Amino acid sequence: MVEVAQRLGGYGYFPATSGNLSIRESGETLHMRVSVSGIDKTRLTEGDLLLVDEHLQSTEQAARKPSAEAIVHVKLYQKSDAMCILHVHTLSNNLITLRYDARGSIPLSGNELLKALGHWEEDARVNVPLVENYSDLTKLATAVAAAYDPAVPGVLVKQHGIYVLGRSVAEALRHLEAFEFLFSLTLQRAALTPLATAE
Amino acid sequence: MVEVAQRLGGYGYFPATSGNLSIRESGETLHMRVSVSGIDKTRLTEGDLLLVDEHLQSTEQAARKPSAEAIVHVKLYQKSDAMCILHVHTLSNNLITLRYDARGSIPLSGNELLKALGHWEEDARVNVPLVENYSDLTKLATAVAAAYDPAVPGVLVKQHGIYVLGRSVAEALRHLEAFEFLFSLTLQRAALTPLATAE
Amino acid sequence: MVEVAQRLGGYGYFPATSGNLSIRESGETLHMRVSVSGIDKTRLTEGDLLLVDEHLQSTEQAARKPSAEAIVHVKLYQKSDAMCILHVHTLSNNLITLRYDARGSIPLSGNELLKALGHWEEDARVNVPLVENYSDLTKLATAVAAAYDPAVPGVLVKQHGIYVLGRSVAEALRHLEAFEFLFSLTLQRAALTPLATAE
Amino acid sequence: MVEVAQRLGGYGYFPATSGNLSIRESGETLHMRVSVSGIDKTRLTEGDLLLVDEHLQSTEQAARKPSAEAIVHVKLYQKSDAMCILHVHTLSNNLITLRYDARGSIPLSGNELLKALGHWEEDARVNVPLVENYSDLTKLATAVAAAYDPAVPGVLVKQHGIYVLGRSVAEALRHLEAFEFLFSLTLQRAALTPLATAE
Numbered sequence: 001m002v003e004v005a006q007r008l009g010g011y012g013y014f015p016a017t018s019g020n021l022s023i024r025e026s027g028e029t030l031h032m033r034v035s036v037s038g039i040d041k042t043r044l045t046e047g048d049l050l051l052v053d054e055h056l057q058s059t060e061q062a063a064r065k066p067s068a069e070a071i072v073h074v075k076l077y078q079k080s081d082a083m084c085i086l087h088v089h090t091l092s093n094n095l096i097t098l099r100y101d102a103r104g105s106i107p108l109s110g111n112e113l114l115k116a117l118g119h120w121e122e123d124a125r126v127n128v129p130l131v132e133n134y135s136d137l138t139k140l141a142t143a144v145a146a147a148y149d150p151a152v153p154g155v156l157v158k159q160h161g162i163y164v165l166g167r168s169v170a171e172a173l174r175h176l177e178a179f180e181f182l183f184s185l186t187l188q189r190a191a192l193t194p195l196a197t198a199e
Numbered sequence: 200m201v202e203v204a205q206r207l208g209g210y211g212y213f214p215a216t217s218g219n220l221s222i223r224e225s226g227e228t229l230h231m232r233v234s235v236s237g238i239d240k241t242r243l244t245e246g247d248l249l250l251v252d253e254h255l256q257s258t259e260q261a262a263r264k265p266s267a268e269a270i271v272h273v274k275l276y277q278k279s280d281a282m283c284i285l286h287v288h289t290l291s292n293n294l295i296t297l298r299y300d301a302r303g304s305i306p307l308s309g310n311e312l313l314k315a316l317g318h319w320e321e322d323a324r325v326n327v328p329l330v331e332n333y334s335d336l337t338k339l340a341t342a343v344a345a346a347y348d349p350a351v352p353g354v355l356v357k358q359h360g361i362y363v364l365g366r367s368v369a370e371a372l373r374h375l376e377a378f379e380f381l382f383s384l385t386l387q388r389a390a391l392t393p394l395a396t397a398e
Numbered sequence: 399m400v401e402v403a404q405r406l407g408g409y410g411y412f413p414a415t416s417g418n419l420s421i422r423e424s425g426e427t428l429h430m431r432v433s434v435s436g437i438d439k440t441r442l443t444e445g446d447l448l449l450v451d452e453h454l455q456s457t458e459q460a461a462r463k464p465s466a467e468a469i470v471h472v473k474l475y476q477k478s479d480a481m482c483i484l485h486v487h488t489l490s491n492n493l494i495t496l497r498y499d500a501r502g503s504i505p506l507s508g509n510e511l512l513k514a515l516g517h518w519e520e521d522a523r524v525n526v527p528l529v530e531n532y533s534d535l536t537k538l539a540t541a542v543a544a545a546y547d548p549a550v551p552g553v554l555v556k557q558h559g560i561y562v563l564g565r566s567v568a569e570a571l572r573h574l575e576a577f578e579f580l581f582s583l584t585l586q587r588a589a590l591t592p593l594a595t596a597e
Numbered sequence: 598m599v600e601v602a603q604r605l606g607g608y609g610y611f612p613a614t615s616g617n618l619s620i621r622e623s624g625e626t627l628h629m630r631v632s633v634s635g636i637d638k639t640r641l642t643e644g645d646l647l648l649v650d651e652h653l654q655s656t657e658q659a660a661r662k663p664s665a666e667a668i669v670h671v672k673l674y675q676k677s678d679a680m681c682i683l684h685v686h687t688l689s690n691n692l693i694t695l696r697y698d699a700r701g702s703i704p705l706s707g708n709e710l711l712k713a714l715g716h717w718e719e720d721a722r723v724n725v726p727l728v729e730n731y732s733d734l735t736k737l738a739t740a741v742a743a744a745y746d747p748a749v750p751g752v753l754v755k756q757h758g759i760y761v762l763g764r765s766v767a768e769a770l771r772h773l774e775a776f777e778f779l780f781s782l783t784l785q786r787a788a789l790t791p792l793a794t795a796e
Contacts, residue, residue, distance in 0.1 A: 011211075012409075016514035016576035040568070089511060091582055098587055102595045112332060112359035113288060116215035122334050133510060135520050160510035170239070178215035184290055189297055191390070191589070197301045210609075311730060311757035312686060315613035321732050369637070377613035383688055388695055390788070396699045410608075414713035414775035438767070487710060489781055496786055500794045531709060533719050558709035589788070 001033075002044055004086075004173050009042025013088040017041065019161070020067035023049070023169065024083045030054040034073055037065045054078070071137050072163060075145035082153075082165035084172040089161035092183040097130055097158045099187065105130050106156065108182050116178035117153060126152050128179070133160040154179050200232075201243055203285075203372050208241025212287040216240065218360070219266040222248070222368065223282045229253040233272055236264045253277070270336050271362060274344035275354075281364035283371040288360035291382040296329055296357045298386065304329050305355065307381050315377035316352060325351050327378070332359040353378050399431075400442055402484075402571050407440025411486040415439065417559070418465035421447070421567065422481045428452040432471055435463045452476070469535050470561060473543035474553075480563035482570040487559035490581040495528055495556045497585065503528050504554065506580050514576035515551060524550050526577070531558040552577050598630075599641055601683075601770050606639025610685040614638065616758070617664040620646070620766065621680045627651040631670055634662045651675070668734050669760060672742035673752075679762035681769040686758035689780040694727055694755045696784065702727050703753065705779050713775035714750060723749050725776070730757040751776050 001023055008014060019041050022034035033049040035041060050066050052058050054074050058066070073085045100106045106128040108114060114124040129147035134140040144155045144163060153175045154164040162179060166172025200222055207213060218240050221233035232248040234240060249265050251257050253273050257265070272284045299305045305327040307313060313323040328346035333339040343354045343362060352374045353363045361378060365371025399421055406412060417439050420432035431447040433439060448464050450456050452472050456464070471483045498504045504526040506512060512522040527545035532538040542553045542561060551573045552562045560577060564570025598620055605611060616638050619631035630646040632638060647663050649655050651671050655663070670682045697703045703725040705711060711721045726744035731737040741752045741760060750772045751761045759776060763769025 015579040016511055016572045018511060018514060089579070091579070091586060094509065094583055095586055095590060099590055099592055101592055103593060104595075110358050111293065112356075113215055113217060116217060120334075135518075157510075159508050174215045181214040181288070181290070185293055187590070188290060188294055190591070192294060192298055192386070193389070194298055194300055195302060197303075309756050310691065311754075312613055312615060315615060319732075373613045380612045380686070380688070384691055387688060387692055391692060391696055391784070392787070393696055393698055394700060396701075413778040414710055414771045416710060416713060487778070489778070489785060492708065492782055493785055493789060497789055497791055499791055501792060502794075533717075555709075557707050585789070588790070 001049065001084075001169055002046055004169055005035075005041050005044035007173070008086070008088060008176075009044075013090055014041040015089060018089045020069055020073075020087050021049075022070070022073045022077075022085050024077050025051070026083075030074065030077055032070075032073060032077060034066045034070045037067050068137055069140075072141040072144050075141040076148060076155075076163060076165060079145045079148050080150065080165055081167060082172070084166045084169045086164045086166075086172050086176050087161060088164075088176065090180060092180055092187060093156060093162045094159055095187055096183040097156055097160075099190065100130060101158065103130075106183070106186070108186070111182060111185065113178045113181050116174050118175075128152055128154055128156055130156045130158060133158045200248065200283075200368055201245055203368055204234075204240050204243035206372070207285070207287060207375075208243075212289055213240040214288060217288045219268055219272075219286050220248075221269070221272045221276075221284050223276050224250070225282075229273065229276055231269075231272060231276060233265045233269045236266050267336055268339075271340040271343050274340040275347060275362060275364060278344045278347055279349065279364055280366060281352075281371070283365045283368045285363045285365075285371050285375050286360060287363075287375065289379060291379055291386060292355060292361045293358055294386055295382040296355055296359075298389065299329060300357065302329075305382070305385070307385065310381060310384065312377045312380050315373050327351055327353055327355055329355045329357060332357045399447065399482075399567055400444055402567055403433075403439050403442035405571070406484070406486060406574075407442075411488055412439040413487060416487045418467055418471075418485050419447075420468070420471045420483050422475050423449070424481075428472065428475055430468075430471060430475060432464045432468045435465050466535055467538075470539040470542050473539040474546060474561060474563060477543045477546050478548065478563055479565060480551075480570070482564045482567045484562045484564075484570050484574050485559060486562075486574065488578060488581075490578055490585060491554060491560045492557055493585055494581040495554055495558075497588065498528060499556065501528075504581070504584070506584070509580060509583065511576045511579050514572050516573075526550055526552055526554055528554045528556060531556045598646065598681075598766055599643055601766055602632075602638050602641035604770070605683070605685060605773075606641075610687055611638040612686060615686045617666055617670070617684050618646075619667070619670045619682050621674050622648070623680075627671065627674055629667075629670060629674060631663045631667045634664050665734055666737075669738040669741050672738040673745060673760060673762060676742045676745055677747065677762055678764060679750075679769075681763045681766045683761045683763075683769050683773050684758060685761075685773065687777060687780075689777055689784060690753060690759045691756055692784055693780040694753050694757075696787065697727060698755065700727075703780070703783070705783070708779060708782065710775045710778050713771050715772075725749055725751055725753055727753045727755060730755045 017040050020035045022032045025031040033051050036048050036050050050058050052066050056070050108126045131143040131147045147155050154162050156162050164176040166175050216239050219234045221231045224230040232250050235247050235249050249257050251265050255269050307325045330342040330346045346354050353361050355361050363375040415438050418433045420430045423429040431449050434446050434448050448456050450464050454468050506524045529541040529545045545553050552560050554560050562574040614637050617632045619629045622628040630648050633645050633647050647655050649663050653667050705723045728740040728744045744752050751759050753759050761773040
């Protein structure tokens with residue numbers, strides 16, 4: 001996870017100490033290791049991942065607090081079989097929410113990289129859910145979990161960023177890179193005029 | 200090859216574990232070393248290049264499978280004198296297929312970097328073949344090989360990526376960098392208004 | 399600070415040896431460590447930060463001069479409780495001054511990253527002051543300090559760059575990254591057409 | 598110089614083994630160290646800089662040839678007091694030649710970074726010369742040298758790249774970074790609509 005954080009940091013995916021990450025622990029009750037609040041995720045260390053239960057209580061380090069948005073991770077783990085969740089703010093994942101604001105979801109289709117999102121079927125179509133950016137984080141967490149669709153490993157928040165799920169750290173990373181590629185492609189395609197045959 | 204993979208990874212040319220690479224072995228029958236399936240090519244090691252014959256059978260490691268698109272490499276080696284093939288997905292090489300979709304090929308001319316594609320003649324003109332993205336990989340491989348033109352060291356696949364050929368790893372890399380530069384230039388030029396003399 | 403300079407250098411924020419940085423020393427009278435004139439900030443060392451008083455006199459190294467724009471830092475420290483000031487030229491922070499030239503300030507609202515600028519209130523709105531780029535640096539320093547608003551940790555200069563303030567090096571860096579993200583988002587949003595529901 | 602080459606390589610300024618660099622040796626007759634032909638400049642070593650005279654003859658290594666465009670460096674050194682010349686192909690320095698093709702030069706004004714080109718005067722205006730891209734390199738060299746203006750440390754070649762001069766390696770690098778910033782700004786500004794006061 002530390003390596004993935006460095007990689008995402010290198011992409012510029014954690015501007016201004018934003019973003020957060022978690023790994024679910026295996027076991028009967030929900031426990032996760034989640035990045036602590038306020039740190040610069042581009043230089044995350046193992047010690048910056050805090051073990052907490054579903055009430056965000058740490059059994060280890062009372063002195064450090066989990067990221068304020070850890071509640072969103074909890075609600076998503078409760079609704080899915082994800083083992084890893086990555087949350088990042090990028091220009092692409094913010095701009096795409098502005099373009100599809102009125103529609104309420106982002107349609108993706110026609111591109112080879114849909115396979116990286118787990119869609120290998122011919123003519124795959126994916127609708128990425130898009131929710132309001134509530135400043136009340138419990139409300140945000142509830143909205144994100146309600147919008148989550150098991151066929152799509154991510155949920156967008158308007159002018160905020162994306163939560164991406166995976167059954168492993170590697171899968172969550174693959175999903176995130178595919179989403180970012182497809183959002184950028186969709187935005188740049190909108191500005192492009194296809195040529196007629198004769199040109 | 201491992202070094203080239205790291206470099207292309209550094210450019211962001213392997214989003215979401217996409218892309219694949221191969222080197223043809225010298226010898227009478229076709230053998231190649233090709234990247235194994237599903238791995239993150241940005242951290243390729245020598246051990247991730249699997250030696251296979253033209254039927255994609257490995258004599259060494261039965262436990263690992265070559266990339267699903269290895270069949271495209273085989274068909275291209277059979278039709279060319281290439282010793283290295285690189286396949287990458289980028290925003291530019293996807294967007295250019297959307298702009299020239301109706302035309303069926305991408306015309307490149309007028310730029311100094313055509314020399315890097317082997318075209319040193321005055322007023323060089325190159326047409327990069329563009330094929331449909333068939334989900335049946337044998338069909339895709341046949342289409343890519345049929346479209347391959349010995350005067351142009353690359354074939355584009357719609358909303359998927361490019362296959363680039365070279366008689367060495369270094370040449371394939373040079374071809375790939377030249378294609379990506381020329382695709383980006385062509386796309387950005389389309390959005391640019393040349394000024395009249397007086398302005 | 400050396401680490402922050404390397405990081406900003408890695409972002410390309412110091413083109414052509416531009417930019418400068420300072421840290422205020424704690425104490426009763428104003429002293430700061432400021433980058434020396436003319437050096438390449440991407441390879442700043444501790445020795446390139448010169449200790450000067452508010453008259454820009456160095457008590458240590460008479461042979462080296464502080465950055466010509468050090469006077470702007472002095473005037474900003476005199477008007478604020480900042481402990482660190484970063485000044486960089488970027489395409490985004492130059493283009494945003496061209497777009498909002500007539501308005502005289504840059505309005506920012508609606509995005510999650512306003513929190514990184516210290517604005518956690520619902521419907522936060524921030525106006526980043528914008529001043530003329532006077533070639534007389536004392537005049538520029540006076541204008542920048544006069545425009546400084548304690549609610550906004552930065553001041554833009556037309557076709558020049560931004561001065562960003564923080565109560566620590568880490569806070570100044572967070573403010574800078576948030577400004578650059580929001581300027582880029584604002585510029586790219588201007589070129590984007592939101593879709594109606596039905597599309 | 599090796600360090601500068603790595604840095605420019607890191608910026609992506611040497612796509613497809615393009616570009617070349619030289620340092621003039623001090624002495625009565627013209628001698629320079631220039632990058633050898635065909636190599637990947639992103640991994641230049643000291644041994645890749647070949648000492649040649651003004652007839653491009655090497656006294657050291659008969660086996661290696663200087664870059665084919667070394668003749669352009671010779672002609673520029675003969676007309677200037679430059680001690681270093683950098684030549685790179687970038688998207689920005691190619692696109693700017695397409696936008697100003699009819700005008701025959703690129704006007705730069707109004708930006709703080711003109712200082713990095715040596716223009717500290719109020720309302721500085723610089724016209725960067727633009728020449729045709731002749732495939733005959735002696736003809737190209739003559740045209741570039743004829744267009745060179747001592748007040749502007751660079752000459753552009755249409756759909757090819759820029760030759761940048763400096764009295765030291767560091768100065769040439771500063772000039773190059775300033776040109777690239779100003780070309781990008783000019784191109785992006787052209788796509789931007791300034792807002793009226795009331796907006």
